[in-house]
Amino acid sequence: MILRKTTILPTDDAALARSMFDDMVHNQPYYIFVALGTGPDAETIVQRADNLTGNPGDPRWVIWARDPKLIKNSVEKLQNSDRVLSKLGTARGFSLSLSDEVCNVIEGTEPVPSLTRILLAFAEAEGS
Amino acid sequence: MLRLLLFLLLLLAAGTGRAIADGILTLEERDLDNGSHAIDRGLDIVDINSTILLRVDKSALRAELARHYPATPAEEIKTVRLIQQQIREGLDALPDMGKAIVAWSDPATRTEEKKASLKAAVRRVANAATPILIHATQKSPELEAEIEKRLANLPSMTESYAAVFDAAAVHVTNLASDVDKRLTEQGIYLQMGAWLDWAGVTTPIHLPGFDTLPEGEFNEIKRWQLTALLSQENKDLFDAAQQAARDINSRQKTVASLFKESLPEALVKALKADQQCLKQLDDPLRTLHGAGDSALVQLRSEIDETRRAVDDFIDFGRILQARYGNVRVASIGDLPTLYSTLRADVDDLKARAKSLNDRFRNLESGIKGIASSLATQVRSTSDQLNVKVKECAEGISAHVKDLGGFVNVLVNGREIGAGSLEYSDKILKHDIGSLPERTDLDLRRTGSRDAGAGVIVRISAGKPESPIQLLDERRLRLYKILTYVDVAVSLIFAEPQKKGTGLSSRFQAAPSYSVLLKRGKRNSTFWNELFQPAIGVNIAALDFDSDESLEAGLGLVFSAFRDYLQIGYGYNFNADSAYWFVGLRFPVPGSTPIGKP
Numbered sequence: 001m002i003l004r005k006t007t008i009l010p011t012d013d014a015a016l017a018r019s020m021f022d023d024m025v026h027n028q029p030y031y032i033f034v035a036l037g038t039g040p041d042a043e044t045i046v047q048r049a050d051n052l053t054g055n056p057g058d059p060r061w062v063i064w065a066r067d068p069k070l071i072k073n074s075v076e077k078l079q080n081s082d083r084v085l086s087k088l089g090t091a092r093g094f095s096l097s098l099s100d101e102v103c104n105v106i107e108g109t110e111p112v113p114s115l116t117r118i119l120l121a122f123a124e125a126e127g128s
Numbered sequence: 129m130l131r132l133l134l135f136l137l138l139l140l141a142a143g144t145g146r147a148i149a150d151g152i153l154t155l156e157e158r159d160l161d162n163g164s165h166a167i168d169r170g171l172d173i174v175d176i177n178s179t180i181l182l183r184v185d186k187s188a189l190r191a192e193l194a195r196h197y198p199a200t201p202a203e204e205i206k207t208v209r210l211i212q213q214q215i216r217e218g219l220d221a222l223p224d225m226g227k228a229i230v231a232w233s234d235p236a237t238r239t240e241e242k243k244a245s246l247k248a249a250v251r252r253v254a255n256a257a258t259p260i261l262i263h264a265t266q267k268s269p270e271l272e273a274e275i276e277k278r279l280a281n282l283p284s285m286t287e288s289y290a291a292v293f294d295a296a297a298v299h300v301t302n303l304a305s306d307v308d309k310r311l312t313e314q315g316i317y318l319q320m321g322a323w324l325d326w327a328g329v330t331t332p333i334h335l336p337g338f339d340t341l342p343e344g345e346f347n348e349i350k351r352w353q354l355t356a357l358l359s360q361e362n363k364d365l366f367d368a369a370q371q372a373a374r375d376i377n378s379r380q381k382t383v384a385s386l387f388k389e390s391l392p393e394a395l396v397k398a399l400k401a402d403q404q405c406l407k408q409l410d411d412p413l414r415t416l417h418g419a420g421d422s423a424l425v426q427l428r429s430e431i432d433e434t435r436r437a438v439d440d441f442i443d444f445g446r447i448l449q450a451r452y453g454n455v456r457v458a459s460i461g462d463l464p465t466l467y468s469t470l471r472a473d474v475d476d477l478k479a480r481a482k483s484l485n486d487r488f489r490n491l492e493s494g495i496k497g498i499a500s501s502l503a504t505q506v507r508s509t510s511d512q513l514n515v516k517v518k519e520c521a522e523g524i525s526a527h528v529k530d531l532g533g534f535v536n537v538l539v540n541g542r543e544i545g546a547g548s549l550e551y552s553d554k555i556l557k558h559d560i561g562s563l564p565e566r567t568d569l570d571l572r573r574t575g576s577r578d579a580g581a582g583v584i585v586r587i588s589a590g591k592p593e594s595p596i597q598l599l600d601e602r603r604l605r606l607y608k609i610l611t612y613v614d615v616a617v618s619l620i621f622a623e624p625q626k627k628g629t630g631l632s633s634r635f636q637a638a639p640s641y642s643v644l645l646k647r648g649k650r651n652s653t654f655w656n657e658l659f660q661p662a663i664g665v666n667i668a669a670l671d672f673d674s675d676e677s678l679e680a681g682l683g684l685v686f687s688a689f690r691d692y693l694q695i696g697y698g699y700n701f702n703a704d705s706a707y708w709f710v711g712l713r714f715p716v717p718g719s720t721p722i723g724k725p
Contacts, residue, residue, distance in 0.1 A: 029238070029243060031231075032252075032293055051279070051282050052279065052283070052288055053285075054282075054283065054284040054285035054286075054287070054288065055233075055284045055285070057229065057230070057232070057233025057234070058229055058233075058285035058286075059229070059246065059250075059285070060231065060285055060495065065518075078417040089551075094488055098247055102450060114265070114276055115275070115276055115280070116261060116264050116272045116275045116276055116279065117265050119257075119261060119275075119279065119288055119292070120252075120261035120265055121263055121264065122288075123254040123257050123258045123289075124254070125254075125260060126250045126251065126253075126254035127250075127251050127254035127255040127257075127258055128251075
C-alpha cells in the first residue's frame with residue numbers, strides 16, 4: 001500500500017490522534033476525505049482516495065481515522081457534524097470543505113465506494 | 129492523460145465551451161474588422177456586412193421537441209441536456225481551476241486572495257461535475273465504468289474532473305444518438321430557413337446545408353464611399369440645395385417652408401388618395417342597391433352596410449385631415465406629443481381599415497355567390513365594383529402599413545416584418561441526426577439591402593399529417609456598425625466672423641457637402657436609426673460678398689440625428705473669413721417618401 005497524501009492517525013494515543021486531526025482540518029488548506037475504520041474495505045477506500053489527491057500541490061488530502069471514536073470530540077465541533085456524528089462507527093468516510101464543513105458522507109450501508117463515488121465526495125466538498 | 133486534455137481543448141476550440149444560451153439557435157457575429165460578437169437575445173443588432181455563425185443546440189432542440197411531441201423520450205432528453213450543460217460549464221471553468229491551483233501550489237507565496245480565487249475556481253468545476261457524478265453513481269453504471277477507467281491513472285485534481293467531463297461526453301453522445309434514432313423513427317423532421325426583410329418585402333435567403341436556394345448576389349455595403357460625393361443623385365441634391373439657399377438668401381422662401389412636406393402632410397395626402405378611390409365606389413354601390421334584380425335584393429343590407437362603412441372611413445379621414453392639415457413647422461417644437469397623437473390616430477386608422485376590408489370581403493363573396501344569376505348589365509357593374517374595391521382596399525392597406533411603419537420607426541425603431549415566412553420546397557427536411565449543427569450566413573450574400581433591414585431565422589419541426597411547429601426564431605437588425613463614411617448634401621447657415629462682408633442678414637444659406645465619419649452601436653436602435661452622431665468635414669459653396677461667384681469654405685462639422693442637425697466652424701478662403709454654421713441634411717424631413725427607407 002503506497003500512500004502519498006494520507007495522514008494516518010494513531011490508534012493508541014487519543015490526544016495525539018485528535019491533535020493531528022485538528023491540525024489537518026483547521027490549519028492546513030486542504031479539501032479532505034476522512035476514511036473511517038480498519039480492514040480490507042477501509043484499506044481499499046484509503047488507497048482509492050489517496051489516488052484521487054493528485055499532484056503534491058493540489059489541495060486535496062486524506063485522513064485515515066482507523067479508530068473513529070478517538071476523533072469524535074473534534075468532529076463534534078465541525079459544521080454540519082450531525083450528518084456524521086452518530087454514524088462515526090459505521091460510516092465508511094466523509095468529506096470536508098476548506099471551511100471545515102462536513103459535506104458528503106459515505107454510509108456503511110453503501111458498497112465499497114468506487115473512485116467515482118469518492119470523487120463525488122470530494123466534489124461536494126469542493127463545490128460547497 | 130495528455131491526449132485527454134488535448135481532446136478537451138479541442139472541444140473548447142470547437143466552441144462547445146461557450147456558456148449555454150436559452151433557445152435552440154445561438155448566433156455569433158464576425159464582422160469585417162475580424163471582430164467576433166455573441167448575439168444575445170434582445171441585443172440583435174449586427175453590422176450589415178458581417179457573417180453570422182448560426183449554431184443549432186441539439187440538446188435544446190431535443191428538449192423543445194419533447195415539449196411539442198409528447199411521445200418523445202423526455203426523460204432521456206432531459207438527462208442529455210443536463211449532462212451536456214454540465215460538461216459545457218465544467219469545460220469553461222476548468223482552465224481557471226488549473227491556473228488557480230498552480231498559483232496556490234507554492235506554500236511560500238500563498239495569500240488570502242489566492243485562496244479565495246482557488247475556492248471560487250474549484251467550486252465552479254466541482255459544481256459542474258457533481259450532477260454528472262451523482263448520475264453515474266446512482267443511475268448509470270455505464271457512465272461510472274467510463275469514469276473509473278479514466279481515474280485509474282493517478283490523475284491530478286484538474287485531470288480527475290477532466291476525466292469526468294470526457295467520460296460524460298462519450299456517454300451523452302451515445303445516449304443522444306439513441307434518442308435521435310427514436311425521434312427519427314417517429315417521422316419527426318426539421319427545417320431551418322432564413323429571410324431578408326427589406327423595403328416591405330421578405331425574401332428567402334440561402335443557408336448552406338439547410339436549403340437548395342441559390343446563393344444570393346454579393347453586395348457589400350461600402351464603408352468608405354467617398355465617390356458618393358460625385359454621384360448624380362448628390363449633384364442633383366446639391367443643385368436643389370443651392371436653389372433653396374438662393375431662395376432663402378433672396379427672402380423668396382423661409383426656412384420654415386422647407387418643412388412643408390412633413391409626416392402629417394404625408395398622412396393627409398394618403399387619406400385624400402384613399403377618399404378619392406372610395407368615392408368612386410358610390411355609383412356602382414347605388415346602382416346595385418337600386419337594381420331590381422331579385423338576386424340582389426337579398427344583398428341590399430350588405431350593400432347598405434358597406435356604404436355606411438365607406439362613409440365612416442371617409443368621415444374619419446376628414447377628421448384627420450382637419451387635425452393634421454395645418455400642422456407646420458410650429459409643431460416641430462412639440463414632437464413627442466405630435467407623434468403620440470399621430471400614433472394613436474394611425475392605430476385607429478388601422479382598425480378602421482381592417483373593418484372596412486372585412487366589409488369589402490363580405491360583399492365580394494356575396495356578389496360572387498349570386499354572380500351567375502345576375503343580368504348582364506348588373507353583372508358588369510358588380511365586376512367594376514369588385515375591381516374598384518380591390519384597388520381601394522390595396523391602396524388603403526399600403527398607406528396604413530406605410531404610415532404605421534413610419535410611426536413605429538420614429539417611436540420604436542424599425543419593425544421586422546414576418547408576414548410571409550413560409551418554408552418553400554427548397555428548404556431541406558432533415559432528421560435530427562443529419563441536421564447540421566452550424567452554418568454561416570454571409571450577409572453580403574443577401575442581395576439588395578440597407579441599414580434597417582431585418583433578417584429572420586426560423587427552425588421548425590414537422591411530422592407526417594400534422595402541422596409544422598415553430599421551435600425557435602431569431603431576428604436580426606442590420607445597421608452600419610463598423611466605422612464608415614457618409615456623405616450628406618447639406619444646407620448650411622453660415623455666420624461670417626469677419627465684419628463688413630456685405631451680407632444683408634446675419635446668416636447666409638449655402639449648399640455644402642458634409643463628409644462624415646460615423647459608427648453604429650450594437651445595443652441601441654435609437655443610436656443607429658435616429659441619433660447617428662458623426663464628425664467630419666464640411667465643404668461649402670459660400671458667397672459672402674454676394675457677387676454670385678461661389679467661394680469655397682472648408683470646416684469641421686459635428687452632426688447628429690441623421691445629419692438633420694449639424695454644427696461647425698469653417699473658413700472661407702476667398703473671403704478670408706472664418707464662420708460658424710449650423711446645417712441640416714438636404715432634403716429636409718418629410719420630403720423623403722413616407723415608408724421608404
